Amino acid sequence: MQLIDFHVHAFADKIAGRTIAALEATAGKAAVTNGTLSDTEAKMQGWGVDGFVLLSIATKPSQHLVCNNWAASCRSDHVFPFGSVHPDGEDALAELERIKALGLYGVKLHPDYQHFYADEERMLPIYRKCGELGLPILFHAGVDPVCPDDIHCTPRMAAKILEKCPDTTMILAHLGGNQCWDEVEKVLAGQFGNLYLDTSLAGSYVAEEQLARLIEKQGADRFLFASDCPWDTPDLTRDKLRRIGLPDEKLQMIFAENAKNLLM
DSSP, X not given: OOOEEEEEEOBOHHHHHHHHHHHHHHHTSOOSSOSBHHHHHHHHHHTTOOXXXXXOOOOSGGGHHHHHHHHHHTOOSSEEXXXXXXXXXXXXXXXXXHHHHTTOOOEEEOHHHHTOOTTOGGGHHHHHHHHHHTOOEEEOOBOOTTSTTSOSSOHHHHHHHHHHOTTSOEEETGGGSBTOHHHHHHHTTTTOTTEEXXXXXXXXXXXXXXXXXXXXXXOGGGEEOOOOBTSSOHHHHHHHXXXXXXXXXXXXXXXXXXXXXXXX
């Protein structure tokens, strides 16, 4: 079966080494790539991945141009880059227009690193602009090691913005909220037609029984295969999805077909 990993991180060569080192220190975990695009592509090929979504994060307003220009330079027949905007940038809405013009496939937002809560009213113009432009938003959701006691995108926060922005496609990473999966089952799964959940980190951290319940409730047509490489590897998630007994038709939806519907 074809595999498209919808959640992969890499960095420009000149900053990859120091960025990975800093993130390893924060996460308390070794990365599985050296952070460069070339090493990531080689590793993905070794894991049997046919294509992947490359995610960048503008952690300051001044990073918009550089972040998105680099993302655009990485685009290929197997690398599908998302752009990013920082909500404090006065030009954030204009930069979304530029992201669309650059041919990027969506927008990555990381509330913890960009210092906002997902359900803040000031974010609604950004979310709605993405909907107007046909740009899916992929959020980090749930706990993050940078501030583990202060969750910036909880499932209940996500439910609020999904209700307010029904025309915007939203993808919540880490099965809707890292370490918040019981709440995801209660308030998100199967509730919103504009919501996708990605499987990033599921390979190492989510019980098979809960993964199966989430897929059943959300629907296989609203799940995206993802790893969060370099913090987990796609083979672990692939194998776990195969073990829970899904029919091939649903596996292929999750592994690639749903991603194609969003990207192609």
